[in-house]
Amino acid sequence: MYDVIIIGGGVTGCCIARNLSKYDLKIALLEKEADIASGTTKANSGVVHAGFASPREYVKRDVCIKGNKLYTQAFEELNFSFQRIGSFVVALEDNQIKKLEEQRRQGTQDGVPGLEVILDKKKIKYMEPNLTDDVVGVLHAPTAGIVSPYGMTYALAENAAMNGVKFFRNQKVRRIKHQNYTFIIKTKDKEFKATNVINAAGVYGAKISKMVGLDYFDIMPRKGEYILFDRNAMHLNKILFPTPTKVSKGILVCPTVSGNTFVGPNAQNITDKKDLATTEAGLKEILEGGRHLVPNLPVRASIRNFAGLRAVPDTYDFIIDNTDVFGFINVVGILSPGLTSCYAIAERVSEFLELLGANMTIKEDYNPIRPKPEKFKDFSKIELDKKIKEDPAWGRIICRCETIPEKEILNALHSPVGATTVDGIKFRCRPGMGRCQGGFCRPRLIEILSRELNIPYEEVMKTGEETNFLVAKTKEIVLRSLEGGSEE
Numbered sequence: 001m002y003d004v005i006i007i008g009g010g011v012t013g014c015c016i017a018r019n020l021s022k023y024d025l026k027i028a029l030l031e032k033e034a035d036i037a038s039g040t041t042k043a044n045s046g047v048v049h050a051g052f053a054s055p056r057e058y059v060k061r062d063v064c065i066k067g068n069k070l071y072t073q074a075f076e077e078l079n080f081s082f083q084r085i086g087s088f089v090v091a092l093e094d095n096q097i098k099k100l101e102e103q104r105r106q107g108t109q110d111g112v113p114g115l116e117v118i119l120d121k122k123k124i125k126y127m128e129p130n131l132t133d134d135v136v137g138v139l140h141a142p143t144a145g146i147v148s149p150y151g152m153t154y155a156l157a158e159n160a161a162m163n164g165v166k167f168f169r170n171q172k173v174r175r176i177k178h179q180n181y182t183f184i185i186k187t188k189d190k191e192f193k194a195t196n197v198i199n200a201a202g203v204y205g206a207k208i209s210k211m212v213g214l215d216y217f218d219i220m221p222r223k224g225e226y227i228l229f230d231r232n233a234m235h236l237n238k239i240l241f242p243t244p245t246k247v248s249k250g251i252l253v254c255p256t257v258s259g260n261t262f263v264g265p266n267a268q269n270i271t272d273k274k275d276l277a278t279t280e281a282g283l284k285e286i287l288e289g290g291r292h293l294v295p296n297l298p299v300r301a302s303i304r305n306f307a308g309l310r311a312v313p314d315t316y317d318f319i320i321d322n323t324d325v326f327g328f329i330n331v332v333g334i335l336s337p338g339l340t341s342c343y344a345i346a347e348r349v350s351e352f353l354e355l356l357g358a359n360m361t362i363k364e365d366y367n368p369i370r371p372k373p374e375k376f377k378d379f380s381k382i383e384l385d386k387k388i389k390e391d392p393a394w395g396r397i398i399c400r401c402e403t404i405p406e407k408e409i410l411n412a413l414h415s416p417v418g419a420t421t422v423d424g425i426k427f428r429c430r431p432g433m434g435r436c437q438g439g440f441c442r443p444r445l446i447e448i449l450s451r452e453l454n455i456p457y458e459e460v461m462k463t464g465e466e467t468n469f470l471v472a473k474t475k476e477i478v479l480r481s482l483e484g485g486s487e488e
């Protein structure tokens, strides 16, 4: 019997898990996919917003402003990639300056530090030389930053696991029964019991809520497409937003913590919660949008297109509710800026649990530090020589584009809540994220996964069930067909 079960291993669920792991509670997290950070958390802009953009009456504005501030401590404790580089909201017409002034005034009143409207074009271009000459002014937010959304989520999960949280992946919640103040949660092959349940199931949040009879909101997906450019194709100093529209913050041009640049996202309301396809029209739209801000986008250096789904609730605001079903907490409809807000959301959830009578005594052995993963690129030549002597896996380069040695891959596999799939490795330590997008290193990754997990090649998956790259050995297929079997 658990004190708390969290449903959903995105940034929201993992951040709640990590925050609760400091208390004397028995906690489990259930994730339907083969890995955590497989939903919206995997594909978004990775911007830590300053917090002035959402309407003032929304909960998401409050938790975003608080969440941004909490990043400093989290970064120090969890050692994920995060840089406070600052953002520009860009005005291209004189009449947009009024909007920027309004955002500055209200943002400052609500506690966003350092906001400044800059009209001096020379100064603006000095701060961001790639910006269009058509700029007439910008709202500078120095506390905005960039983060690896999945990198941070892995760090949160690792630290939560170090502090006792149990992670169960490949566990899709199918039914929840509530009787005698106990939730009985059924997955395909397991049953879990808990006193409290936290629903952090992203776009599927309404479905989980309905399982306990709570049918008071709906969630629809809104797709956002992106184009990613090669590392070092362009060096942006700032996150660049256009002056916003009603439905979205607009198409931005932004650097990533790994040195890439991207343009996107657009905003399309869709119905299929699995539709992550990019379209020609969508990519055209984001390129056109991005070029308004940065005319010389390095289109020839584009290495990947991808899409993410915002979980849009019918209230358009985050749903963070201690519900009428005693012990059931909804943390859903966490659209943008959910990544920024996660630390503040997690604090709210702790307050709810205290009200529900959970034991919120801080454990004596709680350790908030997640050690920094060692990286080949961070070592000096002397350090590297020493490392290779200690363990030759540091010297075997598996991904040439990103210079990733076998040792980093082994560490990603054997860390707490470690990778079990090819994408799990790719997102943890970047083999396959470079220019060739895995063309060279994927077979080697399959080999390493097969060896380390002690499974045949055919059982090595890209992301989860039925995503294997290999079906059988070529010779076996030929032999089978010669013996009269099917060639398939």
Ligand SMILES: Cc1cc2nc3c(=O)[nH]c(=O)nc-3n(C[C@H](O)[C@H](O)[C@H](O)COP(=O)(O)OP(=O)(O)OC[C@H]3O[C@@H](n4cnc5c(N)ncnc54)[C@H](O)[C@@H]3O)c2cc1C
Residues within 6 Å of the ligand: 007, 008, 009, 010, 011, 012, 013, 030, 031, 032, 033, 036, 037, 038, 039, 040, 041, 042, 043, 044, 045, 046, 047, 048, 049, 171, 172, 173, 174, 200, 201, 202, 203, 204, 208, 223, 224, 225, 265, 308, 309, 310, 311, 334, 335, 336, 337, 338, 339, 340, 341
């Ligand atoms: C295009 C786009 C751009 C964005 N940009 C930003 C940004 O720059 N800054 C920012 O702050 N925010 C941004 N966001 C928002 C941010 O990405 C989300 O707020 C955040 O990722 C939501 O995380 P989550 O954990 O709530 O959801 P998810 O990451 O979707 O996690 C939910 C998890 O629940 C699991 N699950 C679902 N059903 C079940 C079940 N039945 N049983 C078990 N598990 C289940 C899913 O598999 C999934 O892993 C953006 C979002 C999008 C789509």
